[in-house]
Amino acid sequence: MVAIEVILGDITRLDVDALVNAANESLLGGGGVDGAIHRAAGPRLAKAGAALAPCPPGEAIATPGFDLDPPVRHIIHTVGPVWEGGRNGEAEVLASCYRNAIQTADEFGAETIAFPAIATGVYGFPADKAARIAVRTLRETPTEVAKIFLVAFDQETHDQLTAALTER
Numbered sequence: 001m002v003a004i005e006v007i008l009g010d011i012t013r014l015d016v017d018a019l020v021n022a023a024n025e026s027l028l029g030g031g032g033v034d035g036a037i038h039r040a041a042g043p044r045l046a047k048a049g050a051a052l053a054p055c056p057p058g059e060a061i062a063t064p065g066f067d068l069d070p071p072v073r074h075i076i077h078t079v080g081p082v083w084e085g086g087r088n089g090e091a092e093v094l095a096s097c098y099r100n101a102i103q104t105a106d107e108f109g110a111e112t113i114a115f116p117a118i119a120t121g122v123y124g125f126p127a128d129k130a131a132r133i134a135v136r137t138l139r140e141t142p143t144e145v146a147k148i149f150l151v152a153f154d155q156e157t158h159d160q161l162t163a164a165l166t167e168r
Contacts (some may be wrong), residue, residue: 001045001139002138002145002146002147002148003141003146003147003148004135004138004139004147004148004149004165005147005148005149005150006034006149006150006152006158006162006165007150007151007152007158008151008152008153008154008155008158009151009152009153010151010153011033011037011046011114011116011151011153012036012037012039012040012041012068014041014070014072014114014149014151015069015070015112016072016110016112016113016114016149017072017073017074017105017108017109017110017111017112017113018062018072018073018074018075018076018108018110018112018113018114019037019065019068019072019074019075019076019103019113019114020060020075020076020077020078020113020115020118021033021034021037021075021076021077021078021116022034022079022080022114022116022117022118022119022121023049023055023077023078023079024079025053025054025055025056025057025079026049026050026053026054027046027048027049027050027052027053027054027055027061027063027077027130028046028049028050028053029045029046029049031121031122032121032122033116033153035122036066037073037075040065040067040068040069041065041066041067041075042067044064044066044067044164045063045066045075045141047134048063048064048066049061049063049077050145052098054057055077055078055079056079057080057081057093057096057097058078058079058081058092058093058094058096058097058100059078059079059096059100060077060078060097060100060101060103060104061076061077061078061104062074062076062077062104062107062108063075063077064077065131073096073108073110074104074108074110076101076104076105076113078097078098078100078101079097080084080093080094080097080119080120080123080125081093081094081119081123081125082102082119082124083119083123083124083125083126084125085130090094090119090125091129091133094118094119094130094134095133095136095137096135097118097119098115098118098134098137098138098139098141099137101113101115102138102141102143102145102148103141103143104156105143105145106143106144106145106149108143109164110145111132111144111145111147112145112146112147112148112149113147113148113149114148114149114150114151115134115138115144115148115150115151116153117131117134117150117151117152117153117157117160117161118125118130118134118152120157127156127157127160128160128163128164130160131157131161131163131164132164132167134150134161134164135150135164135165135167140147143155150165
């Protein structure tokens with residue numbers, strides 16, 4: 001079984017093979033973690049993203065890590081669902097984000113990967129539900145990745161992810 005660790009910090013500062021970006025469909029950058037990753041990776045990231053866009057919700061598209069420091073081989077962009085009350089397939093789309101991102105990491109032979117809390121910011125997915133979906137999906141998806149980091153940008157997100165990780 002893959003090792004999963006929850007950490008509190010800046011996802012752009014991690015020394016991993018692949019980093020997941022909670023992107024928007026345009027892959028041009030935006031707010032939150034998406035904006036932070038674009039700022040850290042430099043302007044070539046938006047240019048690469050524009051060439052590959054659009055990215056439908058639940059899918060995953062990879063680009064180089066560009067100027068991330070420490071160097072990251074791949075940024076895997078995935079678009080989460082906008083929360084509309086949970087009756088429009090949001091949970092399934094969110095699970096697809098995690099599943100497709102980890103499968104994309106496998107295609108590149110990544111041994112380590114870092115995920116943010118996808119769709120819990122401006123997309124409004126409830127953090128507790130999102131954390132349980134993330135952990136369950138990552139545990140159930142076969143992968144060659146050795147270590148997964150779930151990166152929280154604040155204590156509340158860290159607590160939700162930690163609680164989900166300790167549930168059985």
